[in-house]
Amino acid sequence: MSDIQRTLVLVKPDGIARGLAGEVLRRVEAKGYTLAAVELRTADDALLQAHYAEHEGKPFFGPLVEFMKSGPVLAVVAEGHRVIEGFRSLAGATDPTTAAPGTIRGDLGREWGLKVTQNLVHGSDSPESAEREIALWFPALAR
Numbered sequence: 001m002s003d004i005q006r007t008l009v010l011v012k013p014d015g016i017a018r019g020l021a022g023e024v025l026r027r028v029e030a031k032g033y034t035l036a037a038v039e040l041r042t043a044d045d046a047l048l049q050a051h052y053a054e055h056e057g058k059p060f061f062g063p064l065v066e067f068m069k070s071g072p073v074l075a076v077v078a079e080g081h082r083v084i085e086g087f088r089s090l091a092g093a094t095d096p097t098t099a100a101p102g103t104i105r106g107d108l109g110r111e112w113g114l115k116v117t118q119n120l121v122h123g124s125d126s127p128e129s130a131e132r133e134i135a136l137w138f139p140a141l142a143r
């Protein structure tokens with residue numbers, strides 16, 4: 001079986017507002033992954049609730065959806081060998097305060113003291129999540 005995978009990367013509204021979309025794409029490309037799709041868009045409730053369905057019912061779910069629709073996000077499909085795990089390694093730990101230096105969140109993010117973790121990027125966490133999320137954000141690329 002091939003280890004070539006696809007993953008959904010999002011540059012979240014905080015990343016777009018801070019002008020870091022290019023820096024995230026630069027790191028993805030510098031690692032050797034291929035960009036298969038890139039689109040700047042403002043997501044609506046339906047898309048975000050489906051995207052974050054696994055978190056429904058958690059205290060941060062509502063604020064997370066509000067944050068994610070507070071401005072445009074850059075949706076990206078990246079491809080490459082073990083890219084799902086590879087991008088999560090590039091992104092770093094969820095909490096930007098403790099994410100390792102060298103990672104996107106560790107180098108560029110910090111805690112802003114708001115209700116939900118603003119951590120610049122999203123990356124799919126498994127092949128199943130990646131295909132589900134790509135189908136939501138880029139229906140034309142669904143498999």
Ligand code: RTP
Nearest residue numbers: 060064093094115116117118119121122123124
């Ligand atoms: P992501 O899905 O965005 O790549 O991040 P992740 O896997 O590292 O984190 P996950 O547990 O899936 O949580 C999804 C996003 O929800 C926000 N969050 N806020 N306690 C909180 O305030 C809290 N916990 C999670 C973050 O934006 C996180 O990335």
Ligand code: MG
Nearest residue numbers: 122123124125
């Ligand atoms: Mg996650």
